[in-house]
Amino acid sequence: MSAADATVTNPPDVKTTSLPRILVLSPAGQVYQKDCVRWYEQPREQVISNYFNIGDMVVYDSTLKMLDFAEVRGVVIDKIVEKEIEAYNNGYDYFIIRASNFIHNDMDWLEAISVLERVPLPIYAIGVGAQSSGKGTYKLTGKNLRFWKMVSERSNVIGVRGTYTADVLSASGIKNVEVVGCPSMFRSRRRDLNLKAPTGDLRRVAFSIRREADGTYAADVARYRAIQRDFLLNVAAHFDTTVTIHGEPEEKAFFFQDEQGMNNARQVFRHEGWFSPETEEQMERLYQEHLFFFLKVEEYDQFIRTQDFALGYRVHGVLPALSNGVPGVLVRYDSRSGELADTHAIPSIELKSTDRVDIHDLIRNVDFSEFNRIHRLRYDKMRFVLDYNNMKHRL
Incomplete structure (x- = not known):
């Protein structure tokens, strides 16, 4: 039995009665209306030019949707600020670590360890993941091992996204682990999704792209991009397709119709082969007329509910669609997407x-029976882990 399948049978009694005040390590956006997240206020030029992963914002928003709390506050970890340390020690109940690819030896936690040493509160991680492009057993070392051992010691259980992550922590000597999956699957707080393959008139498809990639995500990046582009064009030839973008500056330049940015982007696309001589006209039309981007997570919820199907390469294009009751298929392209699938x-x-991809057959014949069954189990496991850590929640 792997660490992922170990089950603790009796969660401790929840002793607190008031709603907790929560400290967040590495928040991804600004919180408004208590549990909603939007990106930080920035000039349009900065929004376009800076790469930031919208998926991080979706996970943060989804985590807040699950929890019940009085207040959240981001933690300063790039330096030690005495007034901040004093505030953290004055009435806050626990730290949470936002779910992301945080479990690896290249992660720079800056001064987080020093902050945590001075603020002796519980630390909870829900849905965190490990990622390595190498093979074999991956173990944490140095400061990253120290960080995650601190998390382990200050929580009853660490919630991880899958068995690979559980095995990495187990190999590193951290055993109090449960597989919960990704918070984005639970953002609607629906235990029964009961998804089915589309029937009748299917017209609107949301296709999430991930053009930016390196060796961590694909062994042959040029081929990965070409296959993704051709798949997108195949879908667009058959359905009213909206291309959802998730952080790349070049795509944002098109969304915001920034002329200089679009000219620069075209050069990048041609250099990468994303725009080929045979496909440039079709891709240009999609980019000019069929892009969707969001700076508030609730905007994605509103958009995806207008679609008949979600398809693509972005975990946080497909998972929140499923949570909203929209059927979808994820393209597996790396260890993270495979682990979550x-x-x-x-x-x-x-x-x-x-x-040989028949897009109509792919969509019409997708089977959600196992997904629906597993979702109920994962929902219960997430709820169990929150209870076991004495975290008030709304699941």
């Missing part, structure tokens, strides 16, 4: 070529 039994495909 396995954890939640999300219908998924791996594309080595697009030559």
Whole structure:
């Protein structure tokens, strides 16, 4: 039995009665209306030029949707600020670590360890993940091992996104782990999703792209991009397709219709082969007329509910769609997307070529029976982990 499948049977009694005040390590956006998240206020030029992953914002928003609390406050970890340390020690109840690819040896936690040493509160992680492009057993070392051992010691259990992450922590000597999946799957707080393959007139498809990639995500980046582009064009040829973008500056330049940015982006696209001589006209039309981008997570919820199907390469294009009751298929392209697809039994495909993909058959024949069954189990496991850590929640 792996660390992922170990189950603690009796959660401790919840002793607190008032709603907690929560400290957040590495928040991803500004909180408004208590549990809603939007990106930081920035000039349009900065929003366009800076790469930031919208998925981080979705996870943060989803985490807040699950929890019950009085207040959240971001933690300063780039330096030690005495007034901040004093504030953290004055009436806050615990730290949470936002779910992300935080478990690896290249993670720079800056002064987080020093902050945590001076603020002796519980530390809870829900849905965190490990990622490594190498093979074999991956173990944490140095400051990252020290950080996660501190988290382990100050929580009853660490909630991770899948078995790979659980095995990395287990190999590093951290055993109090449970697989919960990704908070984005639980943002609607619906235990029964009961998704089915679309029937009738299916017209609107949301296709999430991930153009930016390196060796961590794909062994042959040029081929990965070409397959993704051809798959997108295949979908767009058959359905009213909206391309959802998730952080790349070049795509944002098109969304905001920034002329200089679009000219620069075209050069990048041609250099990368994303725009080829045969496909540039089609891709240009999609980019000019069919892009969707959001700076508030609730905007994605509103958009995706207008769609008949979600498809693509972004975990946080497909998972929040499923949570909103919109059927979808995830393209597996790296260890993270594969781990989440396995954890939640999300219908998924791996594309080595697009030559034989019948997009109508793919969508019409997708089977959600295992996903629906597993979702109920994962929902219960997430609720169990929150209870076991004495975290008030709304699941």
